[in-house]
Amino acid sequence: MTKPLERREKLRSDLILAAERMIADRGLAGLKTRDLAREIGCANGAVYNLVADVDELILRVGSRTLLRLDRALSAAESAREPSPQxxxxxxALAYCDFAAENLELWRALFEHRMAADKPLPDWSIDDQLQLFRHVYQPLAALFPKRSRExxxxxxxxxxxxxxxxxxxxxxxxxxAVPLPALRKEIAGLVRAMIDGLIARAA
Incomplete structure (x- = not known):
């Protein structure tokens, strides 16, 4: 990689990290490209040489958030509970805890809206769909006769x-619900839903 390309990639990485910090501190509405440019030491217009637009910047931050969420859910799975339920x-509890600990970044995943005529890029869709395997795999073990669909x-x-x-x-x-009470209610909901699905399948 040439020196100019290395500098550009470093600046692009700095931009995404700065946007991540800004969203974490201020929420999605507080993301300002002028402030980001000042923080990483470039002209405001140069931001758009690093990403196509603000949508891409938000989606890149979202991908980092989804990756950390994926790791949190994987850690929850690795505890090897005795049952898929x-x-x-x-x-579910790991998801709740992650949201509570990363509130503004988690909210940004759902608050961000693309223009109606602007589709999500494939890489962003793939990042989102990857997470469903954490729920899909235990369900497949519980209900082996169900189709993939x-x-x-x-x-x-x-x-x-x-x-x-x-x-x-x-x-x-x-x-608002206190976090310990919310965790208890979520655990009860998941168990009740799975019990109901098992009863229906019997």
């Missing part, structure tokens, strides 16, 4: 239920 409980739908439904509880529970408003 309890593995799903551990994954059925398991995929169940995995998304279970994620949606847990995500909804986390999103509402961590709201800093009247609906």
């Amino acid at each position: 309890e593995t799903l409980v551990r994954i 059925e398991l995929g739908i169940t995995a998304r439904s279970l994620f949606s239920a847990v995500h909804g509880m986390v999103a509402l529970g961590l709201e800093q408003k009247l609906v």
Whole structure:
């Protein structure tokens, strides 16, 4: 790699890390390219020589957040609980804990909206879909007769239920729930959902 390319890659990496810190501190609405340019020592217009636009910058930060979330969920899986059901409980609690510990970066994953005529790039879609394997694999062990399509739908439904509880529970408003109570409720929800699915399948 030539020196100019090395400098560009270093500056691009600095930009993404600075954006990550800014979102973590201020939330997605606080991301300002002028402030980022000042922090990494380049002209404001030069930011767009490093990324195509603000959307790409936010998605690059999101990919870093998803990678760390993936590691947290993998660590929860590695505890080797005696049943797939309890593995799903551990994954759900790890998701809740990650959201609580990385609140603004986690929120940015869901708050960011692309323009209606601007599709998500394939690499960003792949980063998101990779996470569903954590839910899919224990479900496949629980319900070996279900098709891949059925398991995929169940995995998304279970994620949606847990995500909804986390999103509402961590709201800093009247609906906020203390984290220990939220974790207890999430564990109960996952166990109840799996018990219901097993009963229906019997």
